Amino acid sequence: MESNGTKGLVLDEPLIFEKSSPGRVGIGPAHSDVPESDPKKTLGQKFLRDDIEGFPDLSEMDAVRHYTRLSQWNFGLDSGFYPLGSCTMKYNPKINEAASRLPGFAQLHPYQPEDLSQGALELMHSLEAYLSEITGLEAVTLQPSAGAHGELCGLLMMAAYFKAKGKPRTKIIIPDTAHGTNPASSHLAGFKVVPVKTEGKGALTVEMVKAVMDEDTAGLMLTNPNTIGLFEKNIKEIAEVVHSKGGLMYCDGANLNAIMGLVKLGDIGVDVVQLNLHKTFSTPHGGGGPGSGPVCVGKALEPYLPCPRIKKENGKFSLDFNRPKTIGRMKSFYGNFSIMVRAYSYIRRMGGVGLKRATEAAILNANYIKERLKGTYHLAFDEPCMHEAVFSDKFQESCGVSTMDIAKRLIDYGYHPPTVYFPLVVHGAIMIEPTETETIDTLDRFIDVMKTIAEEAKTNPQILKEAPTKTKIRRVDETRAAREPILRWKK
Amino acid sequence: MPYIPHTAKDIEKILKAVGAGSVEELISQLPAASRLKGPLAIPDGLSEQELLGHMKALSSKNSTVEEYSSFLGAGAYNHYIPSVVDAIISRSEFYTSYTPYQPELSQGTLQAIFEYQTLVCQLTGMDVANASLYDGATAVAEACLMAKRITNREGIVLANALHPEYRETVATYLTGTGDHLSTIDYSATTGATSLDAIESAISDKTACVVIQHPNFFGSLEDIEAIAGVVHKKKALLVVAVTEAVSFGLLKSLGDCGCDIAVGENQSFGNSLSYGGPYLGFMATKTEFIRQMPGRLIGQTVDKEGRRAFCLTFATREQHIRREKATSNICTNHGLCALAASVHMVSLGSGGLRKLAALNLSKAEYLKKKLKESGVEAAFTSPTFNEFTVKVKGSPDGVLKKLLEKKIIGGLNLEKYYPELGNHLLICATEMNSKEEMDALAAALK
Ligand SMILES: Cc1ncc(COP(=O)(O)O)c(C=O)c1O
Numbered sequence: 008m009e010s011n012g013t014k015g016l017v018l019d020e021p022l023i024f025e026k027s028s029p030g031r032v033g034i035g036p037a038h039s040d041v042p043e044s045d046p047k048k049t050l051g052q053k054f055l056r057d058d059i060e061g062f063p064d065l066s067e068m069d070a071v072r073h074y075t076r077l078s079q080w081n082f083g084l085d086s087g088f089y090p091l092g093s094c095t096m097k098y099n100p101k102i103n104e105a106a107s108r109l110p111g112f113a114q115l116h117p118y119q120p121e122d123l124s125q126g127a128l129e130l131m132h133s134l135e136a137y138l139s140e141i142t143g144l145e146a147v148t149l150q151p152s153a154g155a156h157g158e159l160c161g162l163l164m165m166a167a168y169f170k171a172k173g174k175p176r177t178k179i180i181i182p183d184t185a186h187g188t189n190p191a192s193s194h195l196a197g198f199k200v201v202p203v204k205t206e207g208k209g210a211l212t213v214e215m216v217k218a219v220m221d222e223d224t225a226g227l228m229l230t231n232p233n234t235i236g237l238f239e240k241n242i243k244e245i246a247e248v249v250h251s252k253g254g255l256m257y258c259d260g261a262n263l264n265a266i267m268g269l270v271k272l273g274d275i276g277v278d279v280v281q282l283n284l285h286k287t288f289s290t291p292h293g294g295g296g297p298g299s300g301p302v303c304v305g306k307a308l309e310p311y312l313p314c315p316r317i318k319k320e321n322g323k324f325s326l327d328f329n330r331p332k333t334i335g336r337m338k339s340f341y342g343n344f345s346i347m348v349r350a351y352s353y354i355r356r357m358g359g360v361g362l363k364r365a366t367e368a369a370i371l372n373a374n375y376i377k378e379r380l381k382g383t384y385h386l387a388f389d390e391p392c393m394h395e396a397v398f399s400d401k402f403q404e405s406c407g408v409s410t411m412d413i414a415k416r417l418i419d420y421g422y423h424p425p426t427v428y429f430p431l432v433v434h435g436a437i438m439i440e441p442t443e444t445e446t447i448d449t450l451d452r453f454i455d456v457m458k459t460i461a462e463e464a465k466t467n468p469q470i471l472k473e474a475p476t477k478t479k480i481r482r483v484d485e486t487r488a489a490r491e492p493i494l495r496w497k498k
Numbered sequence: 499m500p501y502i503p504h505t506a507k508d509i510e511k512i513l514k515a516v517g518a519g520s521v522e523e524l525i526s527q528l529p530a531a532s533r534l535k536g537p538l539a540i541p542d543g544l545s546e547q548e549l550l551g552h553m554k555a556l557s558s559k560n561s562t563v564e565e566y567s568s569f570l571g572a573g574a575y576n577h578y579i580p581s582v583v584d585a586i587i588s589r590s591e592f593y594t595s596y597t598p599y600q601p602e603l604s605q606g607t608l609q610a611i612f613e614y615q616t617l618v619c620q621l622t623g624m625d626v627a628n629a630s631l632y633d634g635a636t637a638v639a640e641a642c643l644m645a646k647r648i649t650n651r652e653g654i655v656l657a658n659a660l661h662p663e664y665r666e667t668v669a670t671y672l673t674g675t676g677d678h679l680s681t682i683d684y685s686a687t688t689g690a691t692s693l694d695a696i697e698s699a700i701s702d703k704t705a706c707v708v709i710q711h712p713n714f715f716g717s718l719e720d721i722e723a724i725a726g727v728v729h730k731k732k733a734l735l736v737v738a739v740t741e742a743v744s745f746g747l748l749k750s751l752g753d754c755g756c757d758i759a760v761g762e763n764q765s766f767g768n769s770l771s772y773g774g775p776y777l778g779f780m781a782t783k784t785e786f787i788r789q790m791p792g793r794l795i796g797q798t799v800d801k802e803g804r805r806a807f808c809l810t811f812a813t814r815e816q817h818i819r820r821e822k823a824t825s826n827i828c829t830n831h832g833l834c835a836l837a838a839s840v841h842m843v844s845l846g847s848g849g850l851r852k853l854a855a856l857n858l859s860k861a862e863y864l865k866k867k868l869k870e871s872g873v874e875a876a877f878t879s880p881t882f883n884e885f886t887v888k889v890k891g892s893p894d895g896v897l898k899k900l901l902e903k904k905i906i907g908g909l910n911l912e913k914y915y916p917e918l919g920n921h922l923l924i925c926a927t928e929m930n931s932k933e934e935m936d937a938l939a940a941a942l943k
């Protein structure tokens with residue numbers, strides 16, 4: 008198998024601080040058109056600082072070269088196939104970037120008068136309506152900054168709901184397949200986590216929930232499709248169990264891209280869901296954010312949505328702060344607006360039909376990979392999958408090769424590895440999410456490479472253990488990073 | 499269909515491989531009763547050209563801070579963003595990559611954020627900084643939770659002169675785990691938080707005191723003196739900064755005895771964008787690292803001994819510790835941190851100092867001009883680029899009149915502080931020209 012990874016000139020680059028030369032000027036601020044105020048006199052010496060020790064001084068071009076070189080050590084979605092499971096690395100349309108940078112969006116102050124912000128409010132209002140339509144839930148807040156932030160928001164609303172009923176509830180049920188943010192957010196919202204073991208079943212059963220659901224339990228936090236890439240088939244019946252005890256159904260909607268246009272969460276008993284615009288709605292991940300994590304809720308939770316909400320009256324948009332039951336705010340201002348612009352732009356480009364097509368194509372691509380790799384790698388659950396397929400290193404273990412080795416070897420072939428060692432319930436998990444924006448040719452090449460690596464595991468395992476060799480650096484010593492922490496540059 | 503490359507032949511090939519007769523058959527794994535019957539009620543897709551036209555039309559329903567002269571600050575600052583910032587953050591190797599889980603493919607992001615952590619340490623005078631948090635408000639909330647863990651105490655004392663939306667966010671974050679919240683008032687004369695009030699607000703149950711500096715009214719706080727009072731009760735001092743350009747002039751928080759420095763770095767390289775995404779930062783002392791929320795990048799070596807970077811101290815985080823994690827944060831604001839770094843680096847130490855001094859000069863000029871118009875500063879404490887004034891007449895009426903002259907005159911404080919009727923919070927940055935400021939002063943005469 009030929010590798011995509013080839014040689015190129017990669018330049019070394021020191022830390023920015025090591026390139027600094029005191030006195031060198033980059034981009035100075037504007038000339039002043041007002042009399043200079045002497046800080047010593049205006050503020051007094053006690054408030055003033057000395058020089059900023061170690062702060063770098065570079066020419067503009069050296070700064071640009073610095074970051075350009077750094078960027079070349081990165082692998083982005085635009086560089087190549089990035090099948091990171093659960094993360095939905097679909098194409099980030101360039102038109103969305105352009106739209107978000109229009110001065111009429113980028114240069115708005117959050118406190119400028121509503122009259123001057125009608126376009127922004129209209130966009131947010133429409134986006135809320137689209138997300139409401141897609142999820143089948145009545146009301147939406149766009150305030151949370153990311154998935155985990157949305158989870159916290161939704162869970163706090165649940166807590167407020169029970170408190171208002173005069174019967175606060177203390178627990179929440181979370182299956183062992185859940186993302187780490189689910190229990191972490193639950194804890195922060197004040198709930199004790201009741202874990203449910205799915206015992207290698209793949210899907211949650213009604214019995215599993217029945218066994219733990221009681222009237223001290225606020226509800227169930229379920230990812231659907233779950234992190235194994237399977238639709239929770241019993242969700243309607245499970246929701247009935249939860250509801251019969253007065254509980255609420257929380258859905259982690261990070262995997263909405265697998266059901267958008269096919270299933271409305273509100274129709275199947277979900278009361279509250281957070282969406283990751285940086286997954287399903289094509290906004291970029293930025294090397295770790297910013298994202299956006301809107302929360303959609305049914306009628307029962309609507310009064311508790313964070314403040315402010317966007318209101319439309321007589322064709323005019325405004326911010327509504329008069330919400331007596333609100334949980335308060337999750338952050339300052341109204342949310343990650345420029346990410347909302349991108350998601351809105353995506354939805355308008357795709358249209359209702361296009362969104363459904365995207366879902367179908369994502370399912371097609373994932374099943375294609377699942378079918379074609381299933382003899383070569385151990386498939387955790389051999390049934391039709393949704394948007395991702397979870398394999399493991401079970402077949403390769405006897406060669407002394409682990410999931411990590413397979414992942415690192417993929418890099419030498421020019422691919423970003425899949426998500427590894429998650430979900431935790433699958434030992435040595437290899438979670439592959441191709442997304443709908445990849446061609447079948449890309450998938451074919453990737454599949455061939457995966458097969459070649461499986462062969463290499465048998466015939467030459469050392470080559471996997473040594474991988475990657477073509478990257479700028481080889482495997483890093485993560486233990487040392489934690490044992491002898493260096494978290495900043497020092498002179 | 500945009501962004502979906504499948505031809506009819508591709509679909510056929512996939513279906514054949516998976517042994518399904520149709521797409522519908524493949525998705526029949528979904529229970530029929532759960533399926534959506536009709537299409538989504540969302541408008542038909544637009545061509546890219548139509549879409550851009552639509553987005554332009556929508557955006558033109560807004561008026562920008564370029565079309566108006568804006569004197570708004572209050573946690574979101576209008577600063578000049580050098581062209582290099584967008585050039586760098588538009589490199590798709592940066593913006594289309596995920597959180598750097600695979601260090602061999604992410605050294606660019608990792609080194610850039612390691613440098614950002616260092617820059618934040620240098621500005622704040624603290625030992626360590628994390629990779630980023632969502633925004634200033636959530637950073638303050640996280641700092642309060644962190645202080646509770648460190649001290650094993652419950653009480654959180656917030657200065658009333660802390661940004662009102664930050665206070666609200668803290669309250670929301672604390673509802674789950676116990677909200678032993680109290681506030682300390684500011685001095686009606688100086689606009690700063692008075693030491694006596696702080697002293698009487700703290701007890702041996704206080705985990706931390708949170709002070710904003712410069713505070714919401716623009717007034718500088720005497721952080722050193724406050725630290726003394728707070729530490730006497732063995733509580734922690736959290737200092738929040740919303741206007742990060744002030745770091746260019748003001749004494750470093752570490753030197754003033756701050757324990758956890760948090761706040762908003764939007765002022766560096768991040769556009770106003772109607773309130774987000776912005777950039778929460780957090781820096782603290784080495785001894786508190788294990789209680790810190792958020793991602794941390796560390797320096798290490800690769801197997802051939804070369805300098806390399808990777809995510810570290812993951813045992814604090816949700817994907818390992820689940821409900822015992824120091825925070826639930828996962829995706830942070832990495833690209834905003836990169837933008838901030840590029841801006842800081844392009845300014846350099848001299849440029850940053852000059853920029854801060856310029857902001858001070860502008861604000862002092864405006865203060866003087868307003869005074870000449872009979873609009874006095876409301877408080878006596880020194881200020882950086884933002885200050886509070888008392889206007890004649892209802893602030894809403896005043897602001898409305900100014901709008902007619904294409905001036906966004908500042909923030910009406912009455913909404914947040916009922917006792918401050920007739921008060922406006924006014925900000926001047928390098929973006930406000932002398933003419934604009936003269937016009938504001940003339941209009942307020
Ligand atoms: C299933 C699932 N839930 C929640 C999250 C958390 O989302 P975020 O990283 O945006 O906070 C993620 C992704 O990281 C996820 O994959």
